[in-house]
Structures are given as C-alpha cells and as structure tokens.
Amino acid sequence: MNTPKRLGVLLVTVALAVGVPGRAQNNPPPDTDQTRLEYLQQTQALRQQIDVILAGESADFGALLAKEDKTFEDLRAIAELRLELLKTSEAAQQVQAQLEELRQTFLAQHPNVPPMPSTSPRPELTEAQKLALQTYRNALKEKEQALNQVLAAASARYAELLADQDKTREEVQEMLELRRELIAGSEDAQALAREIQVMIKRFRENHPWLDNRFLGPAERVADVAKIKAGLNAVQELNEQINEMLAADSAEFAALLAKENKTAEDLQQIKAMRDTLLAGNDEAQKLAATAQIIKNRLRDERRELRQHRPQPLPVRPGGGGTTGGGTTGGTDAGQ
DSSP, X not given: OOHHHHHHHHHHHHHHHTOOOOOOTTSOOOOHHHHHHHHHHHHHHHHHHHHHHHHHHOHHHHHHHHOSSOOHHHXXXXXXXXXXXXXXXXXXXXXXXXXXXXXXXXXXXXXXXXXXXXXOOOOOOOHHHHHHHHHHHHHHHHHHHHHHHHHHHHOHHHHHHHHOSSOOHHHHHHHHHHHHHHHHTOHHHHHHHHHHHHHHHHHXXXXXXXXXXXXXXXXXXXXXXXXXXXXHHHHHHHHHHHHHHHHHOHHHHHHHHOSSOOHHHHHHHHHHHHHHHHTOHHHHHHHHHHHHHHHHHHHHHHHHHHTOOOOXXXXXXXXXXSOSSOOSSOSTTO
C-alpha cells in the first residue's frame, strides 16, 4: 500500500470518528447551534471522504495533504489541485453530489438556520463607549493615512496601488508585500507603524469591554500580521533545524535537496528528522522554541476565529460598507 493509500485509510478513520452524534429519544429537539453543528460535522466527514479518494488517485495531492506545516501556498495548491482532480474523479464526484444534496436538504428543512455560524450579536454600547470607539477609529485612520503617505512618497508603484479602488487579489498581495518592504527600509514609516501598534494595544487595555467584533480593518490586519510573523518565525526555525540535521546526515541533506519529493520521500524525511533530532541538543532547543510559538499561534488563531466579525451588508446602489484600504473607521457601526 503506497503512502497516499495509507493516508486514505487514516482520513477514513477520522471521517468515521466525526460522525454525527446520536440523539436520545427523550431529549428536547436541538437548538440552532446543535442543528448547525450536526450539519457541519456531516459536511466535514463528506469533504474528508473526497480527500481520501483524491489522495488515492494522486500522489501529489496525497503528499500535499501529508505535509505537516502547510504554508499559504501549500493550502492554495491543495485547493487548486482538488478542483482539477474532481473534474476527472467519478468517485469523488459522487461524494460531492452527496455534499450538495445535504446542503440543499439542510436549507429546505431549516430555512431560518444559516448553514455557517455567525458571531454572537454585538452587545449594545453606551453613548460614552460609542464616542470612545469613534474617536479611536478616527485617530487610527489618521495614523494609517500618514503611514500610507510616507510609503507612497517612497514608491510610485505603492502610490499607484493605493489609488486603485479595484485591485485584484494579486495586486492586493503585491501591495502588502511592498508595504512590508517599504516599512522595513524607512525609519519614519517604522515610527508610524509602532505608533499604530501602541495605539491599538493601549485602547484595548483601557477598554476591556471591547472585543474583536468591534475592531476595524486596521486592528484585524494587525492581528493577522502578528500571526503571519509567528508562522514565518516557525518556518525559519524549522529551516535552521534542517540545516543542522543535514550537516549530521548526507542522506537527509540529499532528501531535502530533492526537488519533486514523493509522499514516500516526505515520510522518510519526517522519520529521519525525528531520529536525528534525538541526537542533536541544539536542534532540540530550536524545535522546542518552534513548538512554543506554534502553541501560542494556535491559541491566537482560535481567539481570532471566535470573534470574527459578521459580514457587513451591501449598501444600496454600489459596493460594500468597507473600502479597499486597511484603515479603521470605515465599517458599520459608526
């Protein structure tokens, strides 16, 4: 049995383990959250079955699924490859049809229960809290505008992207990467970025009633940026660990250098990495540090998901309620 097949067995086991829990006959009917939870568990099991099938049909897809620390590019590659494989896999298409049938049945039986959970309703704010939040958003927006002015003055391309109100996904990514580079090379920009971070931190500390449901885009960008920085730190630590272990084993170094790694290669790399780690104290220290960072990132991402803001309604006659920039003060509730 090749590695994708073994991965398939594992995913089938997981899929069966998350089956919908039984309901006692004497129990009251489930509430909205329980109904949605059961639906999500069923859809998750079907999606896992699809991945099981595709992993058995494609070694590349199986290798990507087996990868432990998936990057954003890995996740995007998985999504794109899944779509391509679905076009030619009759078995996966059958499960996909079951998934769509389940969705349609859920919507028909529960018209008042959205299939995906929304965040809890925002609590009512006092007038003083509304004023404090609005004042803070305005001040934050001014700082963001000042930072953008500094960056636009340093780069004509950044200024062009900043002025474009219809940026593509690639242009947004380009702008964010260019923004990081420009801030790193400008003391004035770094000072403004630090002021923004301090402003966000102090406002949160001074207003404990605030949670992420009230945050504007600037604060959410700051949270996501912190998580991305942590992920980059973990990746750098893992690269350092691999360099140390490659110095101890020529075979491990050769596997790391191999361009088109198969699922078996990845499995062998993991096994050798664990063995080599046991005999390298310095690498063990780095691995422990990486694990601590990963644990913290897991908690921060869970907190961020729990307080993910509700989608904002589309205004009549045009686009959404938020603009294309990253400044606060443009979302609903002002």
